[in-house]
Amino acid sequence: MEPGPPGCSRPAEPGPRLRRLCGADQEASVALLSRARAEAELQRCVPAVAAVLPAGGSGERMGVPTPKQFCPILDRPLISYTLQALERVCWIKDIVVAVTRENMETMKGIIQRYQHQRISLVEAGVTRHRSIFSGLKALAQDQPDSQLSKPEVVIIHDAVRPFVEEDVLLKVVTAAKEHGAAGAIRPLVSTVICPSADGCLDQSLERARHRASEMPQAFLFDVIYEAYQQCSDYDLEFGTECLHLALKYCHIKAKLVEGSPDLWKVTYKRDLYAAESIIKERISQQICMVMDTKEDEELVGHRLEEMLKNEFSHVKVTSGALGHTGRDLQQIILEQCYNFVCVNVGAYEFEETQKLLDVLKESDLSILYPVVVISVHFLDCKSVPFGQKMENLMQIREFAKEVKKRNILLCGLLIYYPQDEQKLQDSLRQGATIIATLIKERNSGLVGQLLVA
Incomplete structure (x- = not known):
């Protein structure tokens, strides 16, 4: 007989045995203690x-x-x-x-x-x-x-x-x-029914x-x-x-x-x-949106959030730069959320998305299920030449190739603004539909793609 590996039992909720994350929220500790007592x-x-x-x-x-x-x-x-x-x-x-x-x-x-x-x-x-x-x-x-x-x-x-x-x-x-x-x-x-010998x-x-x-x-x-x-x-x-x-x-x-x-x-x-x-349906019920509200002067990120509430049962938001909301994100990870939307307003670099990916890799969340990360970019089409924008955004392929080894499926979504109200509404609605499809389908063949709404 082969004895199993030693160790304590896993969390009551489905998910991997996560490494200890530094700076864990006190509320998370209290919740874990209550669950342990139960x-x-x-x-x-x-x-x-x-x-x-x-x-x-x-x-x-x-x-x-x-x-x-x-x-x-x-x-x-x-x-x-x-x-x-x-x-x-x-x-x-x-x-x-x-x-x-x-x-x-x-x-x-x-x-x-x-x-x-x-x-x-x-x-x-x-x-x-x-x-x-x-x-x-x-x-x-x-x-x-x-x-x-x-x-x-x-x-x-x-x-x-x-x-x-x-x-x-x-x-x-x-x-x-x-x-x-x-x-x-x-x-x-x-x-x-019971058949007889002759059929x-x-x-x-x-x-x-x-x-x-x-x-x-x-x-x-x-x-x-x-x-x-x-x-x-x-x-x-x-x-x-x-x-x-x-x-x-x-x-x-x-x-x-x-x-x-x-x-x-x-x-x-x-x-x-x-x-x-x-299994896909079970792990696609909730998403976490990561966005810096200070940069979102046009509130396009919040308008996308409202659209996503029509697609998912639970939409959680961590506001502010990742460096200041690490505890909130850690709690969401501990709750086994496998879907993340990182919103970038005005910028076309992947700095915030990279921070999110680093946190996810450290957590080992993706051991049991593929984690979907969608990097959403709201870009002012007048501020930077189109060719330069696309050249910078195509970095997503390299990021996606790296994190796919860790069972993290990274895609990009590009939404232009300002537009007239109706066009912007249509773009946000289409963007929410694309995000929902990427999360619910979890198609590894679309990893590294930059989609446009």
Whole structure:
């Protein structure tokens, strides 16, 4: 067994383990302390919990050479998103991942690159049940090479269900402690029918009376471990339902918990696109605008802000030069905002944008998700010759090439003023649409481009 890297749990919100930023805001410290106290209280109330993820599948149904758990979404393996979802739950002490021997080094690389914590690796079996059994053995104290402590409750979850939320995990764990076993369920989408030997309809189940078994599932550890120890070779080879093993071998009737629509399993290639769409939507809800209000005599930056409020759920603004608002920006970074609009009024240099990029690189915010930065330039078309403006603004390509290595996607947007009121309104509206598209699509092919509204 490969023990996971040492360290404390990750933040409750999704995001990387950020480095300490100098001069952190006092309010941010108070918020973090309050959250730590809440997490400590929750850990006190919840039993000792571990999780097992079988991740030895070959992805045969997906029809791609790469096992689906390692297929990239936004250039990051799918399994990394699932690990992130479990890691942000402070009361899950250990996460055991069962992977095949040939993918062991790949998995170690994922853990290191994305700074996953509390992860231990075991070798997967040739079937799903055998892989789960390997994970349970790693948590059992009766194994001579065990380096993990036995939990009271163990969660079993699929490596390719990345959108599991803490409330569902807590519900199945609480139910498992009371009933011995529990699992998430969802209404059936299609009616289940049984064909006869000659391929004709034999019988049909009444859809309203049945449910689809989903993940996560949770068990008292002693119950599910005993079930697997008694399990027949046939069950280990062909079985898929863990709740059934607890019922068959330990006579434990699982408590069924209504799950959320997000518990679906990435199974087919089209599911990868759906998962990517969900992730993009989640990280594109809010933006941070960085602008120097003293330079914005025409208030064009604030007028753009109003346009952007029609495109995004949350628009935060840090006013003044970056050198004076570093604490505000650090707090926004700690809150995991992945979208930034740096507004430059009157100037065509990238000094303010460069400062923003330096702060982002120092924060390591872009480890888990690509961060979009849009450098907006409001230029008076009469003050500087057009050719000189464009020559200076084309520096964005060099900046973009450098920061793309850090998973930061930099684009430029040029808006001219003064214009007559209607033309300026149209330009601002078009600029807001361009910004929204760049952020929501996160198209790396547009990195380094200078767009004009």
